[in-house]
Amino acid sequence: MPDRSSPSVSLPDDLGYLVIEGVIGAGKTTLAQLLTEAVDGRIVLEQFKENPFLERFYENKDRWAFQTELTFLASRFKQQKDLGARDLFHRIVVSDYAFDKNRIFAHQTLSGDELQLFETLYSIMEPNVPTPDLIVYLQSSPERLMENIRKRDRSYERSMDPAYIQSLHEAYDHYFRTYRKTPLLIVNAAEIDFVEHEKDLEVLLHHIANADLDGTTYVDPVVERS
Template sequence: MPAPTLPAHLGYVVVEGVIGAGKTTMARMLANRAGGRVVLEEFEENPFLDRFYTDRDRWAFQTQLAFLASRFKQQKALATRDLFVPHVVSDYSFDKDRIFAHVTLSGDEVRLYETLYGIMEPAAPVPDLVVYLRSSVDRLLHNVALRGRSYESDMDRGYLAELVEAYDQYFFHYTKSPLLIVDASRIDFVGAPATFDELVRQMASVRGGTAYFNPPDTMQLSF
């Protein structure tokens, strides 16, 4: 039996989640499985990111605007589909930027951000499916530690908890496109091919609204 893949109606799929949820890994795996193109967030090109992690209050606004500009540039390019590429899979949505902004900014800064976001947002393409990898703070910290990025070495638990709450609040009210919420805290879609196959089947079955994938005990890690 051939491995399940993305159906034709899922031309643009977005994988979302908090820092360390496994977005990039899953996006690469999906694009590879579907013979498509992967679009990754260009976080390493943000010149303020290192400084943000050492002093959030001072560098949040500059960091957020740099991300907004970078993501908008990528999203505009995505608006024109390549007829020879059946699927595009991204490891972030344009809406992600706004979630972070409301966690890190306040006052006049968030009001200015909202003005800029409102100008740019209509040009961003709407995904055919969003996959939200929902994870616990403990699992996120575990994953962040494993990948060993220097600027994430002192990742603040409270900051991650804020992000988890903000993401949950956003995606539990999300209606822009079909949405699959995945309980990613206790699954290994990298080391367990059967789990990844089941995730792909679940994605293919979502035609509208919000669906949930809560893996059975046989697919869960003892993390």
């Protein structure tokens, strides 16, 4: 969690479930934490550390992709189902992933019968998870993503293949270019730092609080620094 506190922000009543998305290293968990603090909400974080196959996946993707994706699918489904439980203390829920990310990753790592089985399971689960009121997509660049991955220095990410990040970057951009399921705020995050620069965070929180809940909106916080 970032050391400094976030500026407070008020969200409209129709924003009760927000999701922060982006490729590995985009800063989605950090922004989810800052946003949750700013709105005094409840946070839901992806439990990637509990996936026993993740480190092995990064060592040998072909060998461990199927186990990794199915474990994530089951874990995320359980978390999403639990969101239906009433929270008497928090009106707003913020998550650092969308259930849709299961398909984005699976189509990068699986093929043939494994992908078909994954799709079958996903199609059974997906109608039973809550729909976000808004998704915030942190659109970065492969170079910035790799820089952020190196900075956080997780042991199993030290051998991260830039080609894999490039592939995920293209897959995410393609997915959200055609995304129509919920309101979507696409943020150009390649040249901002909402941890070190408070102005970047303020601008970003302002756009989230005032997001157009009808379709897709594009935001470039860099042009609003001055």
